[in-house]
Amino acid sequence: MLKILFFIEDLGSGGKERRLVELIRGLLNNKSISMELVLTRKNIHYTDIHSYEFKIHYIPRSYLKKAISLFLKFFNIAKSYRPDVIHVWGNLPAIYAIPAKLFLKIPMINSQITDAPEFFKDSVLNHNLTFPFSDRIIANSMAGLKAYKAPKNKSTVIYNGFDQSRLNNLEAKDTIRESFKIDTKYVVGMVATFSELKDYETYIHSANQVLSKNKEVTFLCIGSGDDGRYKKLVKKEYVNKVLFLGKQNQVESIMNLCDIGVLATFTEGISNALLEFSALGKPVITNFGGGNIEIVNQGVTGYLVNQRSPGEMAEKIEILLNNEKMRTNLGEEARKLISYKFSIEQMINGFITEYAKVVPKYNKL
DSSP states (O other): OEEEEEEESOBOSSHHHHHHHHHHHHHTTOTTEEEEEEESSOOBSOGGGGGSSSEEEEOOOOSSTTOHHHHHHHHHHHHHHOOSEEEEESHHHHHHTHHHHHHTTOOEEEEEEOOOOSSOOOOTTSHHHHGGGOSEEEESSHHHHHHTTOOGGGEEEOOOOBOGGGGTTOOOHHHHHHHHTOOSSEEEEEEOOBSTTBOHHHHHHHHHHHHTTOSSEEEEEEOSBOOHHHHTTSOGGGTTTEEEEESOTTHHHHHHHOSEEEEOBSOOSSOHHHHHHHHTTOOEEEESSTTHHHHOOBTTTEEEEOTTOHHHHHHHHHHHHTOHHHHHHHHHHHHHHHHHHSBHHHHHHHHHHHHHHHSGGGTTO
16 A cells, blocks of 8 residues: 655645645545645635545644744654655645655655746745755646756656546536626637736737727636736726636636637746646637647647737737637647646556655555
8 A cells, every 4th residue: 555645735726736636536546545635724625625535634834934833743744644655735845844754764756846937036945945855856847847947867747637527517608608798709718816927917908909809809817816907907998898707616617618718927837727728629829938838839729929918919819719710620639639648647647657666666556
């Protein structure tokens, strides 16, 4: 029996968190693997985790990020459970797990690289601190490994796996239209948190440009966070055509309504939003850089445009809106790409392979 102790801050609505939940779900089918999970916050968006038959530990973190007690609390959990592998998801969990890794002599797999910043800032508590203590470092993009300068001899890429079952039982498109009072012929959507890492400003400026020529388009902005300053960027005459929907539980159904998926961003590993749009057969438009180039084949599954270039983004949106056959062809190629390059089975098998590398006696899982 291979025993894995997962450690992440919480299971909020992010891509990293979804990836871990999907990995756990997949590993539950393997009777040779036992798991436990440690969280520092009871923030759980993926509530199906409660139905899984494994133990969840909560070790609340105080206001101070460097809370000494967390080192001891995690150490005691590891000492009691005696896992074969500690698998950390995030910079702080990786730091807090170091004493357990060292003194209990437990291999540590590090999955904290989930983006690919253009400029990586060195600091005392950054990724470089944890790399020497990590037996294996797993990123979800080649761009991420390069951005953080992860040591090549113990680093690898395992792409996000898309679970096709998420596309089962989607709400009818007419139902979604009625729910959000969408009456235009076309719908363009962007799914991303409202944060400094996502470029909603460029997306909205491109929407203004497209709407100046084509009034039969609704632009959707879907995600959590403060959207106040972005609403002010929408021209007054288009406020009914650029909708801010906030955080949505039925996000796949909303994405399925879209004719085009857009992601304007400054840093990205492998975007779950791009995977979802592609799996739904939607052509995508995103920026050069990061892991985007590992998902989007230029002119085949969608388009890559330069950052902070609303005119260029608007041009690509217009090209696709004006050519239904092109939208269909690019969308179908995108769907095929997801099925063979980003399958959930490939992701789960990739992690099992990595576990076997640090615990060789379990290499026949």
